[in-house]
Amino acid sequence: MAIFHQYNPSREQALEIENQRLKSLLDSLVEKAELNQKTYGKFQRLEFELLHTAHLPFLLNKLTTDFKQQLDVEHISLMLYDPYDTFQEILESIYPDVAVSNVMFTKDATQFDAIYQSRLEPQIRQTNRFLSQILFSREATVRSFLTLPLLRNNLIIGSYHLGSVNQQRFTPEMSTDFYAHFAQIVSICLENTANTEHLKHLSLIDPLTKTKNRRCLYQSLEKELARADRNMLPLSCLFIDIDHFKRINDQYGHTIGDRVLEHIAQIIQPNLRATDLLARFGGEEFTAVLPNCDEHVAEKISERIRHMIGNQVFSSNDETKFNITCSIGITTWNPARHTGSKESLVDSIIRIADDALYEAKSAGRNRCVWKAFH
Numbered sequence: 031m032a033i034f035h036q037y038n039p040s041r042e043q044a045l046e047i048e049n050q051r052l053k054s055l056l057d058s059l060v061e062k063a064e065l066n067q068k069t070y071g072k073f074q075r076l077e078f079e080l081l082h083t084a085h086l087p088f089l090l091n092k093l094t095t096d097f098k099q100q101l102d103v104e105h106i107s108l109m110l111y112d113p114y115d116t117f118q119e120i121l122e123s124i125y126p127d128v129a130v131s132n133v134m135f136t137k138d139a140t141q142f143d144a145i146y147q148s149r150l151e152p153q154i155r156q157t158n159r160f161l162s163q164i165l166f167s168r169e170a171t172v173r174s175f176l177t178l179p180l181l182r183n184n185l186i187i188g189s190y191h192l193g194s195v196n197q198q199r200f201t202p203e204m205s206t207d208f209y210a211h212f213a214q215i216v217s218i219c220l221e222n223t224a225n226t227e228h229l230k231h232l233s234l235i236d237p238l239t240k241t242k243n244r245r246c247l248y249q250s251l252e253k254e255l256a257r258a259d260r261n262m263l264p265l266s267c268l269f270i271d272i273d274h275f276k277r278i279n280d281q282y283g284h285t286i287g288d289r290v291l292e293h294i295a296q297i298i299q300p301n302l303r304a305t306d307l308l309a310r311f312g313g314e315e316f317t318a319v320l321p322n323c324d325e326h327v328a329e330k331i332s333e334r335i336r337h338m339i340g341n342q343v344f345s346s347n348d349e350t351k352f353n354i355t356c357s358i359g360i361t362t363w364n365p366a367r368h369t370g371s372k373e374s375l376v377d378s379i380i381r382i383a384d385d386a387l388y389e390a391k392s393a394g395r396n397r398c399v400w401k402a403f404h
């Protein structure tokens with residue numbers, strides 16, 4: 031028996047409507063997938079850029095400044111947990127000339143509680159003016175923002191904040207999956223870069239006095255001499271040595287001797303400019319490199335340092351007061367005058383400053399001697 035379906039216009043119509051509905055659903059899914067693909071590609075490019083940024087200040091500036099456009103926000107800030115000043119030490123010691131903007135450092139982990147309460151996950155806000163003023167600058171107009179906790183091994187290491195003038199930029203229904211993944215990469219990059227840079231920093235400083243060490247001195251002196259040569263500017267070098275330091279150790283003990291050395295570095299440092307370099311050459315001997323400084327200024331600075339050290343009153347463990355003196359050897363390299371070979375210039379300048387120091391010691395100590403570069 032043959033079965034004939036009767037033509038049913040309303041059924042056809044319903045199918046057509048259903049067909050249209052499915053088609054537009056499919057279109058919107060395709061559109062969403064394409065958008066996701068685009069967003070995925072964008073975040074991948076950002077993450078790739080981060081992973082290839084080896085220097086801390088450039089990484090920070092990338093995050094807070096360069097990425098504004100790619101992340102489609104007007105304001106970005108970063109708060110880093112820095113209980114031991116590790117980040118700040120790296121920036122100050124390795125990159126004193128590079129400015130970093132919109133980065134806050136905190137020793138107080140409870141500051142992150144104020145941002146995240148107990149939920150350490152991406153959070154979108156639209157009306158929290160109080161928090162937005164803390165996270166971004168006071169003047170910034172922020173109508174919606176996203177806060178991303180930066181975590182390593184379940185511990186917070188920082189917080190990354192994206193702020194928009196547009197209230198619809200971050201809405202509660204928005205998915206934050208891509209941002210959460212991005213925050214993980216940011217955390218890894220920050221931690222890795224900070225660790226590597228911290229090791230670099232430690233390899234260049236003297237642990238006792240926190241001045242630069244001899245390795246750093248040689249590296250910097252080479253660079254500074256090349257710069258002085260390019261700019262035709264004089265460069266002076268000071269060798270500062272405490273007189274009869276052995277007696278301090280013998281009389282008051284090694285710990286007091288160490289404390290004196292720390293103190294001496296603190297006395298010398300404020301007499302130098304930010305572009306000068308102070309290093310512990312070894313033992314009780316410090317070296318200062320003074321770019322763009324002729325012999326007259328170098329002698330004045332040396333005399334001031336010598337007086338300040340001589341006037342300082344030190345105390346032993348049993349509160350016995352004592353003074354110390356120092357001798358300073360100085361030399362100046364002037365590219366306008368010294369047109370000879372530049373080979374072993376670093377060694378020569380150190381040798382001549384050291385010779386000048388030897389002369390100061392031989393002449394009775396507690397004095398500055400300038401010796402011409404030859």
Ligand SMILES: Nc1nc2c(ncn2[C@@H]2O[C@H](COP(=O)(O)OP(=O)(O)OP(=O)(O)O)[C@@H](O)[C@H]2O)c(=O)[nH]1
Pocket residue numbers: 238271272273274275276277279283284285286287288291312313314391395
């Ligand atoms: N406390 C302490 N002493 C150190 C350190 N490094 C070197 N010294 C001491 O510094 C002293 C240097 O002695 P000398 O080289 O004889 O020089 P000086 O006694 O300062 O005599 P002059 O330099 O000739 O005036 C030695 O006793 C070293 O043990 C250190 O890191 N801490």
